Amino acid sequence: MSEKNISLTLRVWRQAGPHVKGQLITYHLDDVSTDMSFLEMIDVLNEKLTLRDEDPIAFDHDCREGICGMCGAVVDGQVHGPETATTLCQLHMRHFTDGDTIIVEPFRSRAFPIIKDLVVDRSGLDKIIQAGGYISASTGGSTDANAMPIPTQTAEEAMDAAACIGCGACVASCPNASAMLFAGAKVSQLALLPQGKAEREKRVWSIVHKMDELGFGNCSNERECEATCPKEISISHIARFNREFTRAAFVSREK
């Protein structure tokens, strides 16, 4: 693909801190190479802002290769931008055309308070994992790999759920700001594997209550999460989560 340069108008959400009012500010950017990633494009803009003695746009990022889950913003109304199965860092400017106006907003959810500009606090997802996204393993020598038979298909399905990078796109794209895909992927992954059996019932309950407590919304099966998830995690994991919930309600010894 041949490199081109395009000019863009960006309308970026600027908010100095958690409790101040934010607004969309317009920036013009010329000579944007179409080989740049979206984040590199913001880097270029930030250099210009710094030279002009303005505050650069704060945004989260780390690996820039689509595996860490740190990056993410809502680009023109779509989480991680218009490409499917793509994180924001892997979105390239060749998907935009000369003269485009692009609105860039942070993830919006009560459970993801804005820290600054495009940076939001996603520790709610960590709290969900702390509530139940773990297993108990006995200490001692490691068991023989073949001692625990797991059918390939089951292992694959668990791996599909485990592909979650915790970016929070599911919450941001959900019309109800629900964390069901994130939580469902974890519950499903561990419910599929023998290692997850020890806390099977406790896990579902703790995770559901943590989700509710943190102010995540309620899934109404809009399927936007599945459509935006950079790892294409299926909502069948949400169904397994629902199933595990009912099962736990009847099987759990808790009164």
Next chain:
Amino acid sequence: MSWTVRMLNSSIGRKQIMAVTGLAFCLFLTTHLIGNLFIYAGEDAFNSYVEHLHSLGPLIHIAEMGLAFFALLHVSNAIVLIIRNRLSRPTRYAKYKSTGGRTLASATMPYTGSLILIFLIFHLLTLKFADHTDKTVYDLLAQSLANPIYAGFYILFIVAVGFHVFHGVWSAFQTIGLNHPKYTPLIRVAGILFSLVITAGFASIPLTIVLK
């Protein structure tokens, strides 16, 4: 708090109540439609169907009370869930674009649901709780549907039911946890067909009366 209360008060518990009651309403819609189609066998056939239904006595009262209880559960949980969902995103996006998951039906569930509730009240007032002393149900029905505005509204509400059911059926199965590569595609198709049959079936009645 005991586990039942905690279960029923949690997000998934509430949605599962929505799902189960919603599916029960689908069964009701089916029987209601089958009954209504007696109208095509003529006035007498329809009135005798109504009489037969009433002659079931206590059974019909139990069914009515069950439906009323389910409606209460469905509506009250819907209100709680909608409010909680609105609170979950206090600031809206300046621009929001679907990535392809939601449908017109799924995005309008609270609205079609409210329309159905309004219609239900109206429908019960004009038919069930109307003065039956010297009029049969057929008379009441023909009388109200003879008014094209009423018939128009009736059809509009039926379309709302169709939309609600279009998303509701598969959504209910998903919420209960019944999702499997083998039968989920079937459930989706069945849900769509069901919504089409319900819409066409119920809407055909005022149409034939108005056009007669």
